[in-house]
Amino acid sequence: MRNFTIIYIVFLVFSLIESGNAQIVIGKPDLGFSQACASPSFNTYNITFTFSPEAALGSTNQFKIELSDKTGNFSSATTIYTSGTGAITTSPATITFSVPTTISGEAYKLRVKSTAPVATSVNSDAFAAYYKIQDTPFSINNLIATGAYCSGGTYLLTIDNPGNDSNDSPLLYTSLTYKWYKETGPTTSDFVADGESLSVNQPGTYFVETNYGTCTSNSFSNRVTVSESTSGSSSSISSSKGNPFCSSEGATSLSAINGNSYQWFKDGTEISGATEQMYMTDESGTYSVNIDLGNCMTNASINLESTGFTSSIDVDVEGINTIEENETLFATVTTTANNPEFTWYLNDSMISGAVNNTYEISQTGNYKAIITQTSGCTASKEFDFVVRTPFPDVANIPNIISPNLIDGINDTWVIPQDYVNGTNTEVIIMSSQGKVVLQTNDYQNDWPEGQIDIKAINPVYYYIITTANGVTKKGSITVVK
Incomplete structure (x- = not known):
């Protein structure tokens, strides 16, 4: 049991x-x-x-x-x-x-x-x-480093949206919240407010972080320094693709600080219709913008470079380069381009084998050197220059020429070097009937280019030479056989 x-x-x-x-x-x-x-x-x-x-x-x-x-x-x-x-x-x-x-x-x-x-x-x-669904730096204020408000006004800082390859905007993630801070020292800051934007009425440097509490994070914005503005003060312009930017990759977006209205200029000339906060361009130049902040005005400017590199050449690209008979001229290009390629042209024809940054010139003509950056931003820059034999150094203005094209002597009207190409001297030649047959500020000692038909009477022409400083010389030219 x-x-x-x-x-x-x-x-x-x-x-x-x-x-x-x-x-x-x-x-x-x-x-x-x-x-x-x-x-x-x-x-x-x-x-x-x-x-x-x-x-x-x-x-x-x-x-x-x-x-x-x-x-x-x-x-x-x-x-x-x-x-x-x-x-x-x-x-x-x-x-x-x-x-x-x-x-x-x-x-x-x-x-x-x-x-x-x-x-x-x-x-x-x-x-x-x-x-931390978003854990990378992002931009505010279109990456413009400064902002301004008029006395008694405010300046609005906002998180940029939409996102793209260069800006992973946290606004794309609706569950996130944000905290704004004002810098108090190189490594210290004070909490200011929560939210997607911040209205600022005190000077200072501000930034925002995605609210991940005590968890460390890389989800923070750029700094923006905001100041109280008076009319005539200046701010800054940002380029979305940097400066210099790669024009071969498309236009860059120029952005000004937040304001009520805008007017953009290029090289001092007003750009018609450019009245928004942003302006798209693929051209280099000095861009500026006038910004209406309400009770005051401010402006900003940027010297925009579109090649991505700098270059220079050691010959005269404004005037004339000269070489004597049996002489040569070395032209050398200096550049910061990555893996540069060099191409040289004479009278618009590519010079075979000329692939270095230096070329020895032995012929007269119109030259061109093209530098191409082949690594990173693909871009090109070119230099045009002229090489000629020097003009004869005659003492006086001749009043007789004999353009028979047979003996090679006195065939053209050759005047002193003080009046020819590169001196900005105006040369006018008129027929005896007052008809202008030549007018130039770049005389090449080459008139008449074609043979004048001389009949029984030797034709007479008249000239007026006016120098850059206003000195005038007048006279006649008799054309003989």
């Missing part, structure tokens, strides 16, 4: 366990981290917990991890992990899990629950948790 009783009791215990009436105690979860700063590239965390007795677990048991709200409240808890049926049977147990992508707060807690038998642990310690 006694043996029967013992067998019955054992049977009853097992029956109670299988029927789910057994009880276990789950210990407080031990966090394997101090804070959960998750991101698309990292979202793996561990907790360890104990339970007792192990034998009380049912064969269908599953352990679950529940996450509180950001205040530590479990009234609307989220299940973030569920083990396989009967997968965990020994204590202590370690579980690896990921946090939700919407997590954002400083006081989350975890707890562990079992299903067979049903039991719940005490809550874990509180911890900060954020999912």
Whole structure:
């Protein structure tokens, strides 16, 4: 009878366990981290917990991890992990899990629950948790480093949107919030306000960070220095593709500070219709803009370069380069271009084999050197220059020429070097009837270019020579056979 009783009791215990009436105690979860700063590239965390007795677990048991709200409240808890049926049977147990992508707060807690038998642990310690869906620098104020407001007014700073390859705007992620700061020192700052924008009425340098609490982050903006403006003060212009920019990759966007209205200029000339905060261009030049801030005006300018490199050449590209007979002239290009290629032309024909930055010139004519940057920004720059033999240095203005094109002597009207090409002297030649047959500020000692038909009477022409400083000389030219 006694043996029967013992067998019955054992049977009853097992029956109670299988029927789910057994009880276990789950210990407080031990966090394997101090804070959960998750991101698309990292979202793996561990907790360890104990339970007792192990034998009380049912064969269908599953352990679950529940996450509180950001205040530590479990009234609307989220299940973030569920083990396989009967997968965990020994204590202590370690579980690896990921946090939700919407997590954002400083006081989350975890707890562990079992299903067979049903039991719940005490809550874990509180911890900060954020999912950093955007974790790269972004821009405000169109990357313009300055802003201005009129006395008694305000200046609005905003996060730039939409995003692109050069600006991963956090505004693309609707769950994010932001905190604005004002610098107080090289490494210190004060919190100013929350929000996607900030209205500034105090001078200072401002920036904004995505609100990831105590988690460190790279999601922060550029700095903008805001000042109180008076009419005539100046601000700055930014170029979306930098300065210099690569014109072969398309136009760059020039941006001014925020204002009520705008007028853009290029090289001092007003650009018709350019009255927005931004202006698109693929040309180099000096750009400026007048900005109406309401109660005062300000302006800004930028010297925009579109080649991406600088170059120079050591010959005269404004005037005339001369070489005597049997002499040569070396032309040398200096450049900052990456992996540059050099091409030389004479009278618009490419010079075969001329591929270096220096070329030895032995012929007269119109030359051109083209420098092409082949690495990074593909861009080109060219220099045009003229090489001629020097003009004869005659003492007086002749009044007789004999353009017979036979003896090669006195065929053209050759005047002193003070009046020829490069001196900006105006030369006018008229027929005896008063008809102008030549008028130039670049006389080449080459009139008449064609043979004049001389009949019985030698024709007479008249000249007027006016120098750059207003000195005038007049006379006649008799054309003889």
